[in-house]
Amino acid sequence: MSCDKALVFDIQDFCVQDGPGIRTTIFFKGCPLKCIWCSNPEGQNIYPELFHSIALCKKSHKCLTTCPYNAAAIGTTGYPDFNRNICKECNSKDCVNTCYNDALKVMGQSYTVDEIVEKVKPNIPFFKNSNGGITLSGGEPFLQYEYVEKLVNKCNESGISVGVETCGYFNWSDVSSYINNFEFVYFDLKTFNEEIHKKATGKSNKKILSNLKKLSVDFSDKIIVSIPVIPDVNDNEIEIKNIAGYCKELNIKKIRLLPYHDYGREKYSALGMNYKMLDTKEITSDILEAFKSIILSYGIECWVE
């Protein structure tokens, strides 16, 4: 990806849980982590992907005939199956254009900085009245850090406040020069345990913890640490205490808890991927309340979303 354009899989307005006020969230495509509970699997790969919605598919099988590479075949369920390796290389979009049920779409569209700004500009009156703005999410926005730098600067020039949600896995030197330009940073901390982190996300948490530390030196006020509360990953008091303790040490003042949900499950099959979080136990509101009390006891503001 050149830094003039970014790959984005969704732009969604009136997002009410991605920061203060009324916000438009830009979902960037591509993420260094592959969390097993990920609810936006379409945000993982940094290339456009074919998305096949079973709910809208009426099994017309038109895609079988229109695909110039014969990448589609009838699967065991009667719905079409796609050879993703071929689709990955395809630029034709023929199947998408001829699917009259709109069951097929390509996830991932390129936008220049100006295109994004022009798209969100009409929403500025809503942002102004609510102290809102845009939130960069994903995926991992900092994977496209050069573009993000241009975007955040351009937005600030246009009077649009920008916040970011990051998984924390990036090179500090790539973003340190402009991180100050964000109004807030939602920073994910999944687990303090390196082994579990590797198993659950595919990467060590060392870089993440270190980035959080560096970020907190000057910008601890901008940080909201997000803990996705995931069954059998971090849903225990020791984890919560470790994270809260670390945040306390770094003078971080806000933590939000995001209880695990499986709303993204169906998107895996739409992308030809496998969902790994099956038969999980419950995260009850009692557990969440208990975690919240622990965090509050560290003098850190905490809420459940």
Add this chain to the structure above:
Amino acid sequence: MNKTIPATEIKALPSTERVSLIRCRYLNEPLYIDSEYIKYYTDAHKITDGMNVLQRRAECHGYAIENLTPVIRDGEIIIGNKTRYVRGAIPYCNYASRYIIREFRNEEAEAQDAVTDIGTGGGIAKAREMALESDYEFFCKKYLITKEDKSILKECAEYFIGKSMQDVGDDLWKNNFEKAEYIENGWKAGLYTAPHDPAPEGRYVLDYETILNIGIDGIIERLLNKIRNEEITNFESAEKIYFWRGGIRVLEATKRWIEKYASLAKELSLTEANLERKQELLEISGRCEFISSNAPRDFKEAIQLFWFIYLAGHIEGAQLGYSPGRFDRYMYPFYKTDKEKGVITDDEVTELLELLRLKMTEIEYVASFSWAGLGSGNLFQNMILGGLDENGKHCDNELSLLILQAAINCKTTQPTISIWYDDSLSEVFLLKAAECVKTGCGFPAWFNLKVYIQHELQNSKLPLPVIRKYAAMGGCTEPTMEGMSYGIVQAGFINHGKIFELAMNGGIDPRTKIKFDETKIPSNYDELLDSYKLHLKNAINNWQRYWNYVMAGHRQTCNLIFSSVLIKDCIERGKSLDDGGAVCNGTPTTLSSGMVNIVNSLAVVKKLVIEEKFLSLEELIHACLENWEGYDELHHKAVNVPKWGNNNDFVDSIYNELFDTYCNYVSEQKNYLGESYDPSMLAISTHAPFGKVCGATPDGRYAGETLCDGVTSPFPGTDKNGPLSVLLSAGKIDHTRIRGGLHNMKFHPKALQGISGSKKLLQLIKTYFETNGFQLQFNVVDSNMLKDAQQHPENYRDLIVRVAGFSAFFVELGKTIQDEIIRRTEHVM
């Protein structure tokens, strides 16, 4: 799976045991038809032949209301009923009686079955059940009626043949109006809604402020004064005296009706064993006795007098959208004085307000089957809160908050609540109103006062302080000036979908083959647009002219006397409402629905025929006639042309042009009172039957599919850029031109959760209203709607399940996840 979503955010229960019991009583009650009023009315009518029409109308209504049987039920504090039943409707044979006779033969029901769906649950199901096992009979597919009442009704209905408003009106227009055939063809083709005659009244607000200040005797005194100072010198001055005398007749009858309630309360107190209730009944009796003549002295007397006056007006005519107006403004002085004196508590007031809600919900109406289906049985009583006073200061107060709390506590359908929005309204009031939205009840609806003020400045040219103070809502979304306006009467709705079909097909309706005005079959965009405009103009103007004949019939038969004496300046001018007595006579509107489908259709023509030259207009019209069969590719292309509601100037500019055209055509024609008709756009439930009679349209809509609702709501599934873009589109039209309109938005409860969710809702409203948008109402999605979305994903293409950092449309999620979300939504609600 986890259940992390907190339990019901807004907890709501009736505030007292009393309210609970009365609410339960209502919920368990079937619907009845009560012939008592119409029986007395008919008796009086029979012996008043030859009398002056004003005098005769006053005599008939007066005689009927003073003979009504009073009913007081256990636990009631506010008393007074429209009928003898908890849920009773009066069959107004004096308005229209043929449909009742047809109903006796079950004809109409069968004829309309094909195009109208009517509610069948709740009280209706109960009525059906009871009819099978009792002496009652089932009537109009909804109601129970006793055998005795049924024979009375039959007699009354037969008596009014040739004498009802409908028959007198029909006789006038069918024999004299040159376009009579056009109108009848319009009904056959589905160009118009069915005749509105059975329930034409409503959409006005009485002058409660004055009667609460001077009492019934105060009004009678004014009338007597006018009579004393008038001398008959010509026909007009004689008519004035007939009118004033009629006013006194109905007010005296209303007094007697109230006195009967006072006596009954006293009588019941004598045998009441429960001492507390005995005392209550004595107090009720005392209150009624006093206010039957005098102005109320405290809040309890005021709310009781309000209710009697409101109800008496409701009884006089076949009302829809008859509304209480700015209740929190005119009742506030009574509340404030009582609070200062310490004679009433907020808890007591809340209970009274909850009881009043129940009273208003108990009113039922019976209209022809087709109209009942269109209005979904709704009475459209609208209580509007907030707004400004004459000096431009915000008008919300402690009483406004209690009214909202009562609505949250006591879930009833009536009255619906609206907010006159202004930036200066207090934060606590706005948050309480947002809380009420979040209960999922669908109200309050939000109205931009600034836009309506502009409308009235342009139309009625009343002074600004008057508009501020008396701006009210008279019906579902139609603003009116409280206590000084003629009703927003209208003939029904015009079907834009059908007009467009006529334009595409040379003036011939493809479904019925009926020929309207002949036009050339269009071969390009401009010809299509011109043809649409021609049919639009004719459909509007013929409809308005037809309705003027009907209103002339109304003047001869059903002129409202009681309401007239409670609307400024009827007494002063010595003229009833139908004779132009009201201050504002520019209120009658012309309504239409489905314009968004036409805008989208024209966008498709412009894009595919003109710009891309993908096909000829002729082929596109042919594809519509074939209902897209064999045109899959074309249909897909049509669906993907940008549509209204995406902040896309290409489409939005078409809307602007059509909207202005519509408003211009409507205003060209004068109403029965000599003022211009006022344009208005809403849909109630017309978009479904209208869609049913229309073939496919170029926007990709299939034959028979419902049309778009409201004025500015996008067609389901065509708004692909989210709610902000929808509002940006909606804000582009000049809302000051129309009297009324609505915009629906739906949200999942998660989107509005907590105080920050409430604030975001308010910020959304504020921003939209800054663009001069007029109205917003919110459906906080309930599980039923989500279940419907599972069945009909095409109607919910835009519904986003809002969870932090998550991206998905509801309809794109699989069944199991959808089920999970539905289950959770049930938890949240």
